[in-house]
Amino acid sequence: MGDTVTAGSPPRAPDPRYRVVAGPEGYLSPAAAAMGIELPDEGYSLVEGESISDSLAPDIIAERLLEARNPTLFPGPLVLWGWSDASIRKARALQELVAEVPGMKMIPMPDYRPKYPKIDPAIEINPNHPNLTIWHNEIDVCVFAGVHCHFANIALKIIRSGTDCYTIALCGERGHEDAMVTMRDAGDVKVASITAAVRRLKAGGHDA
């Protein structure tokens, strides 16, 4: 029978070699989920598709941000607009993180309109062509926060396909397997833990 898949076959085993790493991966990256990468369980984060304890993720993210040439936060509609107390608290925590990372910028994703060709990639990002903003601003590490699930996954896939940008997703729900690093249930408290890690690393003499 070889590789033939018949009705009732068990699902294909995850490809143990697949890693969610910076691209450019090609014209159409596969969805990480299709390559066997699963969302993290409660209390866990993903790094390049591998599940790690939540307690380890802030240091990894902090290091990435401090090493970056041009780290950038992309605040999405869920944090950019003042929907609720929780979104306002997360917005404030993200602003504190940006203030702590030397040279970190913010480029907003105010909504999901496919505004091409009207979009100005210097000042905003759009999930339908996020690569334009990354290329234009030469962003090497970016943080997604407050972007609804399917738009985040589309954007993260496009970024992996066409750019060499390292993607970090701080998701308020289950996480984003298409990012290189993702924390789930990431409200203001988890964002603050990343800011604390940045402070620790800086105090430890990290070459920022």
Add this chain to the structure above:
Amino acid sequence: MDVIKPAPGFEDILPLEYQELVADGPYGRSLGVKDLGTFKELIEDHPLCAGCNLTLSFRLLLASLPKPEDTLIVTTAGCFGVIHPQIALHASIAPFGTQNAFASGLTRAMRIRFPEKQKDVITIGGDGSFADIGMAPTTHSWFRGEKFASFMLDNECYANTGGQASGMTPEGVVLNMAPKGKSFDKIPFVEIAKLAGCAYVATASPTKPRQVESMVRRAILVAREVGPTFVRLACVCATNYKLTPIEAHRKSKELVSQTDEYMTEAAREYLESLEGAA
């Protein structure tokens, strides 16, 4: 009114367009056609032909919405499809001709999701997407009594695809891709809308902005409570009819020389109750 408000600290990173919409947009304010030029519109610039009457109709329609912050637009393919991504409102694009099927589901979903709130779903399409390829989804949404307003931008041809004759093109009209002239007359679509169960049916011309406003509002209000509604906006295509913008404007005016407005008894009573209360 706290409809659209950035989280504190993010105000300054919003692109200028959004800052202006927050400070001076039409959300939560009772603005209308007479206020054009004094507030930040839901659409500012567009890539369509200069002097296009369809675009003017679209602009007037957006300026006439009674509650823009609670309006969901469903459009489809057509010239206006190029404007659609730039409207500062919830706007979805349905496969060509299926806008009324899409809106039927969306309207029902909104009533379940927001039972305490009035969400106005509206469809906007061309004559092709309502009267030709989309005729079945359109008329069946009316037969079923789906409560939302439909707006046809009737430019009397398929403009977006280079000038084919549509069902709404008048007999004899020669277009780029109808070189022998249209072989039958305009489909009586306004009459079909009445027969199919619309509670309010009107024809307006962008050359009469206040009339457009009144008809758009009535259509949306009646759709909230009474039943489906339909407005045809007559806006002949300048480019495919090879008219100058002034000629196209004049032609759109001629097309609606008389106000054309029909409503059922229930719609009339409902509007009178609202307009009397106002």
